[in-house]
Amino acid sequence: MSEVAAAEPAAIAGLPPGPRLRPVQLFRYIRDPYAMLRRYARDYGNLFTVQTARVCVMTGRPDLVRRIISAPIDQYGSRYEPGAARVFGKRAFTLVSGRPLRRERRLIVPHFQGEALNGLGGMIREATLDAFANLQPGETFVVRGRALDVALDVILRTVLGADTPERRAAFRDAVQALTRGYGNPSFLLLAALQIKGDWPPPFRRFNAIRRRLEDLLQEAMDRARAEGLSKAAILNRVVAARYEDGTPMPDEAIRDNMITTLIAGHETSVVSLSWAMYWLHRERRCLELLLDELRPLGPDADLSAWMRLPYLDAVVKEVLRLWPVVTDINRVLAKPMQLGRYELPAGTTIAASSAILHYDEELYPEPDAFRPERFIGRRFGPHEYIAFGGGERMCPGSHLAVFELKIVLATLLTRYRYSLLDEGTMAVRRVGGAMMPATGVRLRLDGPA
Ligand code: HEM
Incomplete structure (x- = not known):
């Protein structure tokens, strides 16, 4: 063996290469971040700098x-960013870092x-059946719309313990108004420009919507305190x-964290469920394999038996590999860090991209094929x-999200048969904060399973 070890290449100061024109990147990122990130990884290698809402070193x-x-x-x-604090609230843990985050x-x-999920499965099955109850054989429907009903209902029942239709309706209106409020282009522009104060009308309108949701949450928290742990909802445990x-935890922090959960936890499930129904009905071979696993257990199976099914588990993982709802997870450096050959200074935003990693051949x-077997x-x-x-x-909701996806899919597939009406390759389209299958996935309900 040589006495002289090969010299380590010196770390490079500055940021890795990347495209120059910021407006083009912003436009591409908003239109299709999956395509954009993979394209830049091909053009610049697997560590590059993009400039979207902020400058970010991506890998x-x-x-x-x-x-x-x-x-x-x-x-x-x-x-912390003023726009994000306006939406999530100043006490939301998504805005803090370091030891306070851990606490x-x-x-x-x-x-x-x-075990916190044990008492919640029945509510998820019920929410699924409710959302699909009025569909008749031969009727066509858009999965996204039904999935939104299911996902919102699931989160309101399981997280907030909203156990009556009236309470859920009040919450649903408030959450949907909130989503429309922060998805409004003038709100987004003012937030991106970091405009302070509450005087601009989009901010004033948004604040009023948020206050309505805060009031509902306060009522739910008071109820949860009175009920104690006799009810399985997550809020009862948190209070x-x-x-x-x-x-x-102070009430304000619980409220802000619950609002963050409502926002982060429903669109993500809608997208994943829509993709799952799309792929299973496009790749009928995979659907048949899944049905072979589900049929012997029947539609009213014990939920823990569904959780143990390997192919169902693989289907959920493969859906989230192919179309990860969050294309890149970012962090802000509090201290310098060496990433690859680059010595990045404190203050740099860095990101790990699932849109690139999940397509590593x-x-x-x-990588483009839907193959749960992997x-x-x-x-x-x-x-x-x-x-x-x-x-x-x-993601703090990862276990709940997988639990929910498995129950919803198993419930839908063990009760009915469907046909996919969308032909060809599915494009993606931004709806609010998330990228969706462009058509929302159109299915026809053919009849009982
Ligand atoms: C298929 C569904 C879901 C996917 C794919 C997903 C994915 C993610 C990802 C990638 C992150 C960023 C994590 C990171 O930076 O390392 C995240 C954060 C988060 N998710 Fe999820 N999520 C899903 C469902 C849910 C659900 C059901 C909830 C709650 C009920 C939830 C609550 C949150 C919250 C509160 C954060 C912010 C965490 C933080 O900033 O510290 N998510 N999610």
């Missing part, structure tokens, strides 16, 4: 993704996983939870599959 290379998601908690700093998440995240020093041969008998590392992000910020 989809597995070793660099590992570095991003496994960095110590104090590597990253605050993501807040400890109080909330455990209630979204493990009962205590920090290490024995104090509860070495990890996922024929997840059977093979476990991917946390840096190889990031549909739910990773590290300290990983």
